[in-house]
Amino acid sequence: MRPERVSRWFVTVSALFFVGFHAAMAVAAPRRVVVTLGLYGFVLHVLFGKAYALVPSYFDRDLAWDRGPAVQFPLSALGTTGLALAPLGSPWLRPIGTALWAGGVAVFLGTMGWTIRDNPTGAATGTGGPNAHREPVDRTANVAVPIALGYLTLAAGGALATTAGFESMLPQQLSHLLAAGTAALFVFGVGFRLFPRFLVAEAPQPIVAVVVGAGAVGPALLAFGLFDRRLLLIGGVIETIAVVGFTLSYLVLFLRSERRRVGFYAVLVAVVAGVVGIGLGLTIAVTGRSPALVSAHYRAMLAGFLGLTVVGAAFQFYPPAVGVWPYANNRTALVTIGLLGGGIGIQLLGLIGRFGWIISVGTAAGALGALLYTYLLLAAFARRWQ
Incomplete structure (x- = not known):
């Protein structure tokens, strides 16, 4: 089975998790449920699926094991479902969910690792022809991928060790390793290859190196210094450099470009949300944790920065206008982006200003946006199924 086809399986199930993520926020589900659905379910499933499709060509290699994506898919989907339900259900859901999820990660890491085994830093980029001038940026961007895989390895190992009773990592540490260490680094690395094209x-090459370097170091300090104010602040500053640098790079690309496709606006909102979210994180590092600030921070980064970046890239890979169902068009996509971006903005306003009813409005808007996103994605896939 072709990896490109299985990649769509990952993207499809990620959209369903996206709806669950926003629904969980709307009903005020426990934070662990919300984070699992958003990070493990939505963001990482897209990452897995698109990594299988993109990384081999970016490293000028062929996928080492064509069946890897199909083997991983049920493990990741079922494992994530178990982890999401664990806080609400039986105690056995957590160890089983962790084992299944970690098994899926092992398949992914093994397949990716063997694929790039003789080109681990991405020095060979597969860049040529009319894009030959992009090779320096591509080579720098590729460095982010093996580092992101390293963070994923650390998180999976930590999750297994904790489940086995060693208490090696807290859930918040795992979330930072996966969100900042794996997902954000993939956004930086793959983003610097995708978005210029x-x-x-042209992306400013010096900024690319700074973003990848800071993005490689920051997550470790954030995760392992989470309860050390000094390390947390240092890690926050370094991660801020990465996120702000990526934001500036994307703004430069956007302003230099004559293209105005609908997905680009989602990424524009995403990078703004990322700057807001990282600012909230720095505030937490300086002033201490408050439930409202913590909620605002993870929602801005997970639903805003990572979530809307995924939405924007998905609209580029699977244009809404090719959908065969009614109202599958760019106008509906813009409404979707407005609901998702506006929803997270309203939530942040409600959390920081302590206006409970406003939070409900924001989560409702986000849930509707997630439903529309899923509809547009399935409408685009329906053309391929005809």
């Missing part, structure tokens, strides 16, 4: 513009 999508926008037909």
Whole structure:
């Protein structure tokens, strides 16, 4: 079975998790349920699926094991479901969910690792022809991928060790390793390869190196210094450099480009949310934790920065206008982006200003946006199924 086809399986199930993620926020589900659905369910499933499709060509290699994606898919989907339900259900859901999820990660790491085994830093980029001038940026961007895989390895090992009773990592530490260490680094690395081509513009090469370097170091300090104010602040500053640098790079690309496709606006909102979210994180590091600030921070980063970046890239890979169902078009996509971006903005306003009813409005808008996103994605896939 072709990896490209299985990649769509990952993207499809990720959209369902996306709906669950926003629904969980709307009903005020426990934070662990919300984070699992959003991070493990939505973001990481897209990451797995698109990594199988993109990383081999970015490293000028062929996928080492074509069946790897199909083997991983049920393990990741079922494992994530078990982990999401664990806080609400039987105690056995957590160890089983962790084992299944870690098994899926092992398949992914083994397949990716063997694929790039003789080109681990991505020095060979597969870049040529009319894009030959992009090779320096591509080579720098590729470095992010093996580091992201390293963070994923650390998180999976930590999850297994904790489940086995060693208490090696707290859930918050695992979340930072996966969100900042794996997902954000993939956004930086793959983003610096995708977005310049999508926008037909040039990324500033010095900023690319700074973003990848800071993005490689920051997550470790955040995760392992989470309860050390000094390390947390240092890690927060370094991660801020990465997120702000990526934001500036994308803004430069956007302003230099004459293209204005609908997905680009989602990423534009995403990078703004990322700057807001990282600012909230720095505030937590300086002033201490408060439930409202913590909730605002993870929602801005997970639903805003990572979530809307995924939505924007998905709209580029699977254009809404090709959908065969009614109202599958760019206008509906813009409404979707508005609901998702506006929803997270309203939630942040409610959390920081302590206006409970406003939070409900924001979560309702986000849930509707997630439903529309899923509809548009399935409408685009329906054309392929015809």
